[in-house]
Amino acid sequence: GVCVCVCVSCFPGTFKSKFGEGSCAPCPSNSRTGSRGSNICPCLSGFYRADSDAPDSACTTIPSAPRNVISSVNETSLALEWEEPEDTGGRSDLVYNVVCKKCLRDRSPCTRCDDNVDVGPRRLGLRQRKVVVRNLQAHTRYSFEVQAVNGVSGKNLMSPRYSTVNITTNQAAPSAVPTVHLMRSTSDTLSLSWLPPEKPNGVILDYEIKYHERVSGQPMSHTVTSQHSSAKVEGLRGATPYVVQVRARTVAGYGRYSNPMEFSTSLHSDPQKSVQDQLPLIIGSASAGLLVIVALVVMAVVCLKKQRSGSELEYTEKLQQYISPGVKVYIDPFTYEDPNDAIHEFAKEIDISCVKIEEVIGAGEFGEVCRGRLKQAGRREMVVAIKTLKAGYTERQRRDFLAEASIMGQFDHPNVIRLEGVLTRSCPVLIITEFMENGALDSFLRLNDGRFTMTQLVGMLRGIAAGMKYLSDMNYVHRDLAARNILVNSNLVCKVSDFGLSRFLDDTSADPTYTSSLGGKIPIRWTAPEAIAFRKFTSASDVWSYGIVMWEVVSYGERPYWDMSNQDVMTAVEQDYRLPPPMDCPMVLHQLMLECWMKERNLRPKFCRIVSTLDKLLRNAASLKVHQQQHQQLWEP
Structure with a gap:
């Protein structure tokens, strides 16, 4: 008899990657096919094959988040460690990414750290489960995301799963003093100055100046402190080279010393020293004396003119015209005997029927601040800000409240807030200004x-x-x-x-x-x-x-x-x-x-x-x- 071979296609749920001999195999894990004769089993929803995976390999998924992230803060450095995710997604190519975010304010979103922050050994593609982060800012909140990623994470549209740890850095010692300069030397003194550290990391309490003679062997070092970024080192030997270093101190301790600098004292003493040192004082005293004389003359002229003028306000205006002819000069509303006179001179009274308050937008010093509309005859309706004087005010509070309008009403410039007017006869008393949409x-x-x-x-x-x-x-x-x-x-x-x-x-x-x-x-x-x-x-x-x-x-x-x-x-x-x-x-x-x-x-x-x-x-x-x-x-x- 003759043997006849019949080719039968694979049943649903099975596949065969190549034609020819061999039997159909069940679909790999997390894949399925519902048709006959399949040469590949597509992955189930949420499961993927990486581009490098064989077509007949099992489908895998993205890993869950890393577990138990532990942080350890040391001044402005941070050590992070974590454990493997509970679910690796069925893959062995698991790596981690560390994302650093700086959080400046409680309610604002955190933003990515700048490139100065050093994450070692690296930020992305970590195989080991720990990093050290350096160059953070002192007294700053940070948020760190530790992401778990594998070969199919790029196939998933969602961002990688991660665990978050929030930390706040501590006070840190200052960085090194950049460089020290010699300002002046005599036979027994060196006058030095220096720049503060690039990163003070807090308030600098003082500086320590360390110095020793440049000799072979182990020289004896001396130190002096200074509250400022300059100092005079005294009691030195003449014509002798000295090695000098400076470091800064904050409440966190001393920073690193500056690089050693070498300066020499002079050979001879400086006989002119006392005159040179006192010269600025002499000049200063002379200047001060001259200033006192000038001030007395001005005061005498002022008093004389004031007596002749009759009223302080009238005198003020005349003086302003004398000082700045043709230039408008601000007049303090408190120079008016009756502050209401200042209001009527510098602010326009608006009728209550022209104003419509729409909503409260904030709180001012004297009452609420509202947004509203102002419609005056012959002018287009406009959105305005309305300051209110709360009920139960004292006469002094009313005066102080309206003083702002008396001041504002004197100004007319595109970068100074514009006063539209006041309502002094209404209750509550109102000040109307232009509305600034962005606050x-x-x-x-x-x-x-x-x-x-x-x-x-x-x-x-x-x-x-x-x-x-x-x-x-x-x-x-x-x-x-x-x-x-x-x-x-x-x-x-x-x-x-x-x-x-x-x-x-x-x-x-x-x-x-x-x-x-x-x-x-x-x-x-x-x-x-x-x-x-x-x-x-x-x-x-x-x-x-x-x-x-x-x-x-x-x-x-x-x-x-x-x-x-x-x-x-x-x-x-x-x-x-x-x-x-x-x-x-x-x-x-x-x-x-x-x-x-x-x-x-x-x-x-x-x-x-x-x-x-x-x-x-x-x-x-x-x-x-x-x-x-x-x-x-x-x-x-």
């Missing part, structure tokens, strides 16, 4: 962290500077310039606002931003040292505050000096500490900030120069791309 600059920046170009940020800063130039030209000193007091409209135009004076006069405010000092409230973090110490508020102290606003803007609303106490801030600033550049801050911008924070107020730039500097930067966008990350310097006045 206060600090909260607006926090909501939009990282979303603007550096050019847009500098454009905002230019607007604020232009508004402040206008105010300083009018001889108006703001005294509370801060990002919270800048308002932003829908076109990102920034306008200076908040001209209330009461918080500086009244010591009952509960706002922690304003700290009691010499019988009044002062926003310490934003205020120049001379204004805190001597109540010396000038346009130069406004320039200091503007430097802090620059820092707030570039850092997207970060709190100046972070969680330092107000007392620590005052001590640090007095010891020449200055805020470091925020992340991705162009060098030229931080340099301008440092100029605004010069200890000597006469050396700070005027607002007119700040505006022209920012204009040049906006015209030359390339200058804004130079960042100051690795070579950051803190200002040494």
Whole structure:
């Protein structure tokens, strides 16, 4: 007989990858076929084959999250360890990724860490289950995601499964002092100065200067300390080389020493020393004496003119015309005997029928702040902000509330908030201003962290500077310039606002931003040292505050000096500490900030120069791309 071979196709649920001899095999794990004659079994939903897997291999899935992530913080370093996922997905090619996120604020989303953060041995594709993270910022919250990934993770549209650990870094010792300079040497002294550490990691308490003679063998070292970034080392031998190193100390301890530098004392003593050293004092005394004489003459002239003028206000106006002919000058409403006269002179009274309050949008110092509409005869209806004076006010509160309108009504500039008018005859008393859709600059920046170009940020800063130039030209000193007091409209135009004076006069405010000092409230973090110490508020102290606003803007609303106490801030600033550049801050911008924070107020730039500097930067966008990350310097006045 003849043997006849009949080819039979594989039944559903089985497959055969090649034609020819051999029997059909059941589908591999996690795959199935419902048709006859299949040469491959497709994977079930949620299961995959990697591109490198054989067609007849089992289907696998993505791993579950790593388990039991353990973190160990050491100052600004972190060790992370974890255990394998409960389910590896059926594969042996499991690796891990570590994602670092920095969390600046409680309610804001965390953002990816910058490239300075070092994750070792690497961030992605880790086979071992531990890493060490270095170069984190001190006193900062971080969130770390440890992802489990295998060969089919790329086939799944969902992000890898991960475990999260949240940590806060500790206070850290400062980095090394960059370099030491010799300012002057005599036969027995070396006068030295140095730059503060690039990463102070807190307030620098003092510096230790270590020095020894350059001799062979083991020389005996001596140390002296200094509160400032300069010192005079005395009692040395003449014409002798000395090796000098400096290190900084914070509450976390000493940082590393600077590299050894060699300086020599002079051969001869310096007979002119005493005269040279006293010369600045002599000049200073002479200048001071001259200033006293000038001040006395001015006061005498002022008193004489005041007697002749009859009224203080009339005299003020005449003096302003004399000082600045043709220039409009701000008039303090408190120079009016009756503050109501100031209101009627500088603010337009609006009829209650023209105003419609729509919703409460915030709380002001004296009452609620609302959004509403203003429709005046012959003018288009407009959206406005409405400040209300809460019921039960005292006459002094009413006067202080309306004083802001008397001040605002004198200004007319595109970067200063515009007063529409007041309602003094209604109950409640209202102040009507233009409406700024994006609200206060600090909260607006926090909501939009990282979303603007550096050019847009500098454009905002230019607007604020232009508004402040206008105010300083009018001889108006703001005294509370801060990002919270800048308002932003829908076109990102920034306008200076908040001209209330009461918080500086009244010591009952509960706002922690304003700290009691010499019988009044002062926003310490934003205020120049001379204004805190001597109540010396000038346009130069406004320039200091503007430097802090620059820092707030570039850092997207970060709190100046972070969680330092107000007392620590005052001590640090007095010891020449200055805020470091925020992340991705162009060098030229931080340099301008440092100029605004010069200890000597006469050396700070005027607002007119700040505006022209920012204009040049906006015209030359390339200058804004130079960042100051690795070579950051803190200002040494």
